[in-house]
């Protein structure tokens with residue numbers, strides 16, 4: 470099966486599951502094609518700059534951008550979410566498409582994955598998960614040196630970007646690029662932030678579960 474067809478079938482399976490479990494508020498196929506598939510794939514150029522190796526999608530929900538990115542890059546992938554019900558559905562859909570040898574899930578907190586697999590990832594993505602400062606802290610301990618972190622943001626405020634600068638330094642990450650675009654619906658604004666793991670964090674990571682999101686390292 471072609472990649473595009475595989476991804477389209479995955480979306481069908483997720484929309485079917487969505488009738489009984491809340492995975493996405495977008496229920497029309499037409500809209501979902503733009504907001505889930507097209508949007509997931511806009512950061513492919515950034516992801517492809519990463520060194521070879523394992524890919525992870527943090528806070529994957531119904532598997533976006535994780536599934537489309539995993540298929541298009543051909544990388545081994547782990548899709549991470551703390552809600553077991555969601556990862557169970559993603560796993561079932563991946564399995565139905567015969568992709569479970571390459572794409573797996575981790576059901577648990579990102580902080581716990583960082584304890585199990587420190588420095589094992591070459592590239593990570595996160596969409597609609599948290600503010601940049603928290604995301605940087607969560608991603609850093611999972612990445613190998615030279616690994617990349619691709620953040621899909623709506624519109625980051627100047628304050629959020631300023632806070633992210635401070636935290637990036639503390640967690641050994643460097644901003645490589647930022648790009649803005651509008652999706653083909655003509656209205657959805659997307660910002661892609663690309664960070665590289667360039668050094669050692671000056672704080673011990675991961676901190677206790679929940680700290681990155683509730684008490685970011687901004688002071």
Ligand SMILES: C[S@@+](CC[C@H](N)C(=O)[O-])C[C@H]1O[C@@H](n2cnc3c(N)ncnc32)[C@H](O)[C@@H]1O
Nearest residue numbers: 528529530533550551552577578579596597598
């Ligand atoms: C708003 S949803 C976004 C889902 C998907 N990335 C998308 O854009 O469609 C955020 C997801 O992140 C998960 N999440 C939030 N904090 C997490 C953490 N610390 N560890 C693992 N998953 C987390 C939530 O369970 C939720 O499914």
